[in-house]
Amino acid sequence: MMMDYTLFGDVVCFDTTYRINNANHPCAPIIGVNHHKEIVVFGVTLLYDETAASFEWLFTTFLEVMRGKQPITIFTDQDAAMAKAIAKVFPKTYHRICSWHLFQNALKHLGHAFRKSNKFGADFKSCMYDFEYDEDFINAWDSLLEKHKVRDDKWCMNIFEERIKWPMAYGRHAFSAGIRSTQLCESFNSRMKCYVKPRFNVLEFFTRFEKLLDDVRYQELESNYEMRHFKPPLKMNVPILRGARDVYTSNIFDLFQQEYEKSLGIIVQTCIEDPPLYEYKVCVYELQREHKVIFNSEDKSISCSCMSFEFVGYLCSHALKVLDIWNIKVLPSQYMIKRWTKHAREDCLLDYGGKIVKADPRQIVSNRCKDLNRNAVKVATRTTESEDASIFFARKILELSLEVEKFFTKSNKNIDDGSSNSMDYGHECFSKCGQ
Structure with a gap:
């Protein structure tokens, strides 16, 4: 888990909804995503309660085990005790509220507004996702309050005070691996139900949890095998896609290829030249929403107002359109972050004493056995x-x-x-x- 966190602990999801044993104590996994954008487990905790003190102890212990590395972003539900502990233990971490939990809370507290207008839900989601600048969000939020007559609602006042944690207008700048919610935890909890039963004692719990971890790791092993032996299909045989396919893992390449496809429908509306900087206003064909792309012709750097690269870790369709205008047919290396590549696990990791951390020998042997068995069975079946x-x-x-x-x-x-x-x-x- 320490190796996984060192490589992929930039984004963490934490959720306490799963319960274990007859006392109904929370069982909280600490998870993220690996280079295949699949679940990776950093830890799990059994909590006695959900007080700020308990969360502070948990996060402090986790931080010590992980050699003081704080995540860039952490996703949780809307819990005041948890938020207090995160602010104290992870002061450098950007705390985001799960978008799904936030919307469920809106349904709970603003049910009258949802019932009164079938457009309230869409307007609320628009405030959550659609704006790139904080002033645009504030204007949209003010319009929602006025339009649906919820300006004096206490819950609306409270979440506006926490606005840095939930609308995308305040979240695009921080790397989040494209994650917006703790749905990863929900998915993992569903899997955990197949392994862990409420009647289990602590020893039985961890025995079964180890089995779950083995299966999660085996899923990555399968993805690594597919990555080494098969290439995802190209929808267009162009240099930038061929190069990206050689570097990115299959799942990330598929997402990148979708962005390239979208770039074909991007229209450049204006260009302001101030060499070496060039500012483009672009939009999707037949849509009015504009994005601003700035390109530096000297160092080939590029940025977009949607901040997709900062948020998900690969370039957006708007930036790819401008690169194509400049006849840049190979993706610049600075825009291929290692955590999404086939070589993400090649770094040497050091322990507290500065020695190289090696993988669990038992896991290495197990992985070899599974890999060799797979190949042997395929050949045997064919013969x-x-x-x-x-x-x-x-x-x-x-x-x-x-x-x-x-x-x-x-x-x-x-x-x-x-x-x-x-x-x-x-x-x-x-x-x-x-x-």
Whole structure:
């Protein structure tokens, strides 16, 4: 888990809705996403209660275990005690409220507004997602309050005070891996129900939880296998997509390819030139919403007002359109962040003493076994379609088993030689001590 957090702990989701044992104590996973944008587990906690003191102890302990590394962004539900602890323990972390939980709370507290107008929900979601600048959000929020007559509602006043934590107008600048909610935790909790039962004691819980972790890690192993042996299809055979496919993991490449497709429908409306800076106003064909893209012709840097790169970690369709205008056919390396690439796990990690942290040997052996089994079964299944192929395969298996045994014969010989030398050295020391 420490290795996973070092590599992918930039974004964390934390949720306490899952309950365990008859006392109904919260079981809270601490999770994120790996380079395939699949669930990765950083830890789990069994809490006695949900007070600010308990959360503070939890986050402090977690921070110590993870060598003081604070996440860039953490997603939680709208809980005051949790927020207090996060502000104290993770002062450098951007705390975001889960968009799904926020909307559910809106349904709960503003039910009268939802019932009165079928447009209230759409207007509320527009405030959550649609604006790039804080002043635009504030204007839209003020319009919502006036239009639906909820200006004096206490809940609306409270969430406006917390606006830095939920509308996208305040969240685009911080890397969040494209995450907006704790739905990852909900998905993980659903899986956990298949492994962990409320009647389990603590020992049974962690035994079964380890099994769940093994299966989560095996899912990444499968994705790594697919990544190494298969390439996702290109929808267009263009250099920028070919290059991106070679670097990104398959899931991230698919998302990037979607952005490239969207770029084909982008229209450039205006361009203000102030070399080396060029400011473009762009919009999607037949839509009025504008985005501002700034390109630097000297260092080939680019930024967009939608801040998609800052938020999700790969370039948006608006930026790709401007790069194409400048005939840049290869994606600049500074816009391929390593955590989304095939090489995300290649870094050496250090422990408290500065020594390299190695993966669990048992996990390495297990992964080897699963990988080799998969390949062997595929070949064996194929050979059963032909008697000659089956005979050939059986003969090669026998030959291969004899060759493999040679590796262990060499290892045993080296161990025997080493043991003999050690015994001689020990006998020599004993003799000298006797003298």
